[in-house]
Amino acid sequence: MKRSWLAMVGTVLIIGGYLGYTYTTxxxxxxxxxxxxxxxxxxxxxxxxxxxxxxxxxxxxxxxxxxxxxxxxxxxxxxxxxxxxxxxxxxxxxxxxxxxxxxxxxxxxVGITPIVNKGVGIKKLTQTQLIKIFTGKITNWQQVGGKNLKITLLNRASGSGTRAVFEKWALNGAESAPAPEQDSSGMVRSIVATTPGAISYLAFSYADKTVQTVKIDGVAPTIANVTTNKWKIWAxxxxxxxxxxxxxxxxxxxxxxxxxxxxxxxxxxxxxxxxxxxxxxxxxxxxxxx
The missing domain is CATH 3.40.190.10 (Periplasmic binding protein-like II)
Structure with missing residues (x-):
């Protein structure tokens, strides 16, 4: 009986010690x-x-x-x-x-590229045209050789680094016109892909086949062009x-x-x-x- 009691106490101590060790760990x-x-x-x-x-x-x-x-x-x-x-x-x-x-x-x-809805009918712009689009001076895609569609701007939020980089290097420091804003790069891509006439900008890593990337002054948004600074919109x-x-x-x-x-x-x-x-x-x- 005594041995049985001692064994029980020992078991409790062992289990208690294990649980204490596990909890501490x-x-x-x-x-x-x-x-x-x-x-x-x-x-x-x-x-x-x-x-x-x-x-x-x-x-x-x-x-x-x-x-x-x-x-x-x-x-x-x-x-x-x-x-x-x-x-x-x-x-x-x-x-x-x-x-x-x-x-x-x-x-x-990270390279950053302008993206447009695939239905706007353009794949390239000059930097001057891009600046005029984002500052509200060009409001229809027909003005830059695209379809007769109203341009819908979509910006990243004011605290976004992507927006700051885009405005500094793509827009030559110009501030984008007031427009709806999104915090998420994934949401920007989704909205541009499903909104006729939409334009925004994304890191290369988010751009996929659901949207159209845009050449600027004949330069394509590629990794090779970023490494040499031929494509200047990067960070x-x-x-x-x-x-x-x-x-x-x-x-x-x-x-x-x-x-x-x-x-x-x-x-x-x-x-x-x-x-x-x-x-x-x-x-x-x-x-x-x-």
Missing amino acids: RQKTNSGTQITAVGSTALQPLVEAVGEEFASKNLGVYVNVQGGGTGTGLSQVQEGAVTLGNSDLFAEEKQGIDAKKLTDHKVAV YEHIYTKGKVNGTVKKFITYLQSRHVQNTVVPQLGYISIHDMQVERSANGTITKR
Whole structure:
């Protein structure tokens, strides 16, 4: 009877110890290895894909990726609310952001292209025509050789890095006319694809056969043309951290920049490897050869 009682006590202690160990381990996993990335929807597919791959190789790590736009990503990482701030812009380009407090990690390059509904009847524009369309001076596709259709503008939200890049490099700094706005690149593509006369702009990685991309001044929106700056509507994809990082976060960023990811996932998703660029662009727009 005594032995039976002792055995029961031992079993309870073992089970209790195991449960305590399991609970502690789970608590450490939940609190210590979640990486939260917020910001650019143009960069979101890459961080999601690489995050899943990284987590599969590092058990217990979870990479939580959310959109919201470049402005949201930069402001939240600056406030310390998230681990990573995904951005289509240099932090120096964003008003209200103290770039000195943030560390820049370039993880890819994204080309941005105008897109139109496939029914408008055009595949190319001059930059002057593009500017006039987005500033409301040209209002019908017939004015640029297309069909007799009213032009319907669709913009990204004002905090979007994609919009800032497009206005800076495609519109020569002109501000787009007031128009409906969308936070999501996927929604922009869907709306343009289903709205007669629609025009907007997207990262190469989102452009598919449901919409028509547009040549500008005879130059096609291709990866090869971005690498030489022949196609000027492009930007680095940045991941910003609040100061320097170490541990799992540093390991994840290093993995994003690795030759393996840059040569596989990056091109597969329509981005351009940072290693393939033949030029470099500074925050003030200066282009230099690599």
